[in-house]
Amino acid sequence: MPTVIRRSEITLTEKRREILHAVGWQVMPNLWSPPTDIFETEKAYIVRVEVAGMRDADFEITLEDGHLFINGIRPDLPERRAYHQMEIRFGKFSTVIAIPGPVDLEKSEAEYKDGFLSVTLPKQKPTNVKVEE
Numbered sequence: 001m002p003t004v005i006r007r008s009e010i011t012l013t014e015k016r017r018e019i020l021h022a023v024g025w026q027v028m029p030n031l032w033s034p035p036t037d038i039f040e041t042e043k044a045y046i047v048r049v050e051v052a053g054m055r056d057a058d059f060e061i062t063l064e065d066g067h068l069f070i071n072g073i074r075p076d077l078p079e080r081r082a083y084h085q086m087e088i089r090f091g092k093f094s095t096v097i098a099i100p101g102p103v104d105l106e107k108s109e110a111e112y113k114d115g116f117l118s119v120t121l122p123k124q125k126p127t128n129v130k131v132e133e
Contacts, residue, residue, distance in 0.1 A: 032089040036070075038097050045121045047097050052115030059117060061110055068097045068119065 034051040053074055060071045076090035102124040110119045 030091045032091070032093050033095045034089075034093055036095045036097060038099075040100065040123075044123055045099055045101070045103060047119040047121070049095060049117040049119075050115060051093065051117060054112060054117070056112050059110070059112065061119060063099070063103070063105060063108075063121070066099050068099055068121070070095050070097075070117065070119070 034049050036050075037048045039046050047068055047070070049070055051072070051074060054072065058072045058074070060069075062069045071092070071094045073092050074090050099121060103121040104124045105121075107122045108120060110117065112118075
């Protein structure tokens with residue numbers, strides 16, 4: 001099972017570059033973004049990425065400053081071929097998703113099954129702080 005980790009050593013410039021790549025404002029050769037959905041339930045934010053032909057170890061998932069970064073490499077087939085149509089992307093991919101609210105990272109889960117990577121980020125429960133006047 002892929003692991004969701006928190007990484008803090010990324011610089012602001014690197015983060016901006018990754019976000020720009022993910023939203024398509026800048027063209028980078030050999031870097032692509034797979035179709036990605038984010039939705040929420042009462043208890044969690046769910047991110048689903050459609051990327052077939054992978055293994056758990058092929059993903060790097062990090063959460064930093066309210067952004068979920070999903071990176072990986074989908075390997076190409078080693079033999080040469082003459083394509084008549086080519087729509088399936090290979091090589092390095094990256095996507096960045098803004099998470100709408102605070103999450104409980106310790107309880108987060110990632111699962112890769114049937115060509116979909118699903119990342120479940122449980123919503124952080126509000127702390128009941130009583131303020132006396």
